[in-house]
Amino acid sequence: MPSVQVRENEPFEIALRRFKRGCEKAGILTETRRREFYEKPTAMRKRKIAAATKRCKRKVSMDTLRKKPPYKKF
Structure with missing residues (x-):
């Protein structure tokens, strides 16, 4: 506290x-x-798995955005 x-x-x-x-x-x-409010253990696991999946998807999308090759000048 x-x-x-x-x-x-x-x-x-x-x-x-x-x-x-x-x-x-x-x-x-x-x-x-x-x-x-009480949360059942299965609901807690489900929520944590969903959060981990969301974090992973967000990380993958950010990594793909960063790795785009720079534009070439002609």
Whole structure:
């Protein structure tokens, strides 16, 4: 759990913003949303496999875009 020390003469809004940023980096909000309802182990595996497949397809498409030969001048 991220913690924030409010500095001397620091407005509360800035400290709150730092706390929110720390929570976002730690992934607390996404974790609580994911754990809000029970997810069956098979559904969890299915979701993870789908995410891995999507990542792989995206990586392959990015690699093919990068490896196009440069245009030749005539």
